[in-house]
Amino acid sequence: MAPGGRGRPPRLGVAAAAGRALLCALCFCSSLSPGRAQYERYSFRSFPRDELMPLESAYKYGLDQYGHENWAESVGYLEISMRLHRLLRDSEAFCHLNCSSARMDPDPPASDPGLGPQPQPRDRFADFPELRLFGDLLHRARCLKRCKQGLPAFRQSQPSREVLDEFQRREPYKFLQYAYFKANNLPKAIAAAHTFLLKHPNDEMMLRNMAYYKSMPGAEDHIKDLETKSYENLFIRAVRAYNGENWRTSITDMELALPDFFKAFYECLAACEGSREIKDFKDFYLSVADHYIEVLECKLKCEENLTPVIGGYPVEKFVATMYHYLQFAYYKLNDMKNAAPCVASYMLFDQKDEVMKQNLVYYEYHREKWGLTDEHFQPRSEAVQYFNVTTIQKELYEFAKENIMDDDEGEVVEYLDELLEEEGDG
Template identity: 55%
Template sequence: VYLPRLVACVFVGLLVVLQAQYEKYSFRSFPSNELMPLESAYGYALDQYQAQNWKEAIRYLESSLRLHRLLKDCQAFCHKNCSSAGRQEEIQFTDSELRVFSHVLQRASCLKKCKSSFPVFSITQPRKEILDAFEARVPYRYLQYANFQDSNLEKAVSAAHTFLQKNPADPMMLKNMNYFKTLFDVEEYLIDLEERPYESLFIKSVKLYNTGDFSSSVRDMEQCLVEYFKNYELCLAGCEGAYEVKEFKDFYPAVADHYADTLKCKIKCEDSLIPNVGGFFVEKFVATMFHYLQFSYYKLNDIKNAAPCAASYLLFDPSDEIMLQNMVYYRFYREKWGLDDDQFKPRPEALKYFNVTTMQKQMLEFMKNYMQSDDEVREQQLSQGMNEMDEAEG
């Protein structure tokens, strides 16, 4: 998106109070007069954008963002609410297959009942391409430029910043942001409109850590962990939505295809929840949180909490020499600090997360290896053979 130069008089004195599109949002009490198919709202917004009807484009872009969040929140709520459906009930079937599908049917019944209470599921559902665009924050690219053209510079900056949090290397948006910085002090308006609670907690905790306030840093980082795992569970639940049938197959292959798509989505949750701090994604985010906690607890002389955090970190980076040395140190002085064997085990939430993410990746790899069609296997073998020939010739 190209930003033409503005004449100074266009923006001087036009500072307005930012009103985020989620200011009065609630998925439980979404206004019925705002409810419409997400794809229709977004399509209309882009039509207005092309026609340079900036105010109308902004209105419907913001509306489509609310509708997208509504769909995600309702989806996650129902799947979370129905995740244990049938598990507590005594199942009479002795056949393992019947037991499994009894749980499936009970969960399906729960989902049907739950979704019937949310009107968003009674209207046309968006295509996967549309949902992918929203996950990549593409609407904010348009919202940024539309607000700029409508002289809402502060909202344009926030939209640009929100887009860059997901796409930090986008050259055009970086150029636009640099241009905004030549117009006025943008610091106050660098607001991520899609920020999740754990992201701000992480940044706050790290700042406290850097000032040596380890007690406050621990408090916020522990809360950051809680919020992160909550968002992770919601992301997993949101992956269990509608499935687009691309071809008719026998029962079990069809179920496997659906599960494979769901599994791919769930594996993406880990990456999609990584926060962007200062233009860089925090790799191994869960491990990083435990790294900060380990050192902070150590500085507070709370070794009973430091050691489990070190063990938790090593789940994700088992060859880290410094953390391995820390564990040796803790074991050497275990009697001095009154540590028992449980203190050298990973924390339960870390172990659960590690096991789930590891099993998901192993399961997907299994499906790739053993569920390919004959044509896919031949295509893969041909591609591999051509690559080997190219390498030999090179």
């Protein structure tokens, strides 16, 4: 029918999380190359002028042509909408990253010489933290305004939150795979179906479609993730080298995968700070809080959305897993001064891991033999930053859920009564 565990060598444990399933998946993936079909013409700095149009208009026109069974036209505009979405996402990240350090000048503006000498406090905002906060906010807003005025993605009407959410869920690939199939482009249909299934592994219709595609000769050559990131390929190469005991190659690729992932992660965080639809009117601080909660919800999804899916399963504790592979590879090369910080980095994310606890004890026991100091038992700086950012974001979101998002009328009345009592006592 057509489409409608973990091993353990002596003393030290090998990488967790991925286990045998990851090894099998890597064997399957070894013949696959990363797909870039709909992004062949994509360039952030020189986006084709003939494709510049509102994202939502391009997407809806593609869906409209899909409904009219104009398959070639539908494919063309759905692909353009994918590129426009990437352009918007990259543009948001570019501006917000470049403006993240914009701050108000702590020194006062130059005074009029005719007024004579003026008092120059050491910190004129010391007693006005709110003014400092919003002064920095205004300067950052100015930076963002200037940045966005120079980028083509922001000269178009902006898409709705619903449309952006559809792209985040990879919904366009559901339509692309069938349009490709009807346009007799089976390689792209297979790739689009696989790309959609990575986000929706239990979608029955797409599973049936994929089963049909897999029944065709050579189908596996076209099973690729069209949204794959470069760090995913580096990670897969590193694990493959690790399994082949090519320790240096594994270290090289894994050390490249880490900063590449962090770059994608912080770009994802920055892209979450884009425009927002205002649906109601609230007090100033509640309105600001609502906007930031929405931003936090987006940022908290970055870790999950960027985690590689291999063999149908997301790599558990992806960042920690990379440090786990690294610590053992460094150990095998007798590079204990690099292995120990990787152990400490892993422990940030899983302090209860018994194997890694044993590894840490082992390194501590031989610290004099290997010339290790207290500094070698500190987690790496990029791991600390990532851990702190993700932890604080989760804490803020939990606070918002408990105190702002869930309005409990009884609690509000009780709180007001307490305030009135305090005022009466005063």
